[in-house]
Amino acid sequence: MKDAAEAILAVVAQVPRGKVTTYGAVAERAGWPRRARLVGRVLAALPAGSKLPWHRVVAAGGRIALPAGAPARDLQVRRLRREGVAAPNGRVDLHRHGWRSPAGDLDRWLWSVGDEN
DNA sequence: CAAATGACGGGGT
DNA sequence: AACCCCGCCATTT
Numbered sequence A: 001m002k003d004a005a006e007a008i009l010a011v012v013a014q015v016p017r018g019k020v021t022t023y024g025a026v027a028e029r030a031g032w033p034r035r036a037r038l039v040g041r042v043l044a045a046l047p048a049g050s051k052l053p054w055h056r057v058v059a060a061g062g063r064i065a066l067p068a069g070a071p072a073r074d075l076q077v078r079r080l081r082r083e084g085v086a087a088p089n090g091r092v093d094l095h096r097h098g099w100r101s102p103a104g105d106l107d108r109w110l111w112s113v114g115d116e117n
Numbered sequence B: 001c002a003a004a005t006g007a008c009g010g011g012g013t
Numbered sequence C: 001a002a003c004c005c006c007g008c009c010a011t012t013t
Helices: A002-014 A023-029 A036-044 A071-082 A106-113
Strands: none
Touching: A002 A023, A002 A036, A023 A036
16 A cells, blocks of 8 residues: 555645645545545644644545544644635535536546547 | 544535 | 435454
8 A cells, every 4th residue: 555655745745835625535535535534644644843733634525534623633624724725614615615626537538638639 | 353433515494 | 514324444442
């Protein structure tokens, strides 16, 4: 599973400031569809002073996944806030801050490939 | 070895 | 919107 962790961390590292993505989306982009939980475990194992923007990863629907009361949760919310991403009620608006990979969307790609007919 | 446990997700009530 | 339930699966009990 070590390779998976590597791919996941690589994806998280790409999430730009002021944008957020979801566990499921990260898993998908990392090449491990439906393994959102794995993403959660990998991030949970992150060393204390990691430089990765783990705070830009939220649960489906924009929910902050960390349990209420967890110190890391507050840190995440503060960091997001500092980047201009508000999280009222422990929620971020994905329509507004959701990360759309720059012009390389998977759906778009799937459509443009099979048009050689 | 069986059961519980999550930084998850989606569908149903 | 708030829950509940179930599928998911490596780890921990």
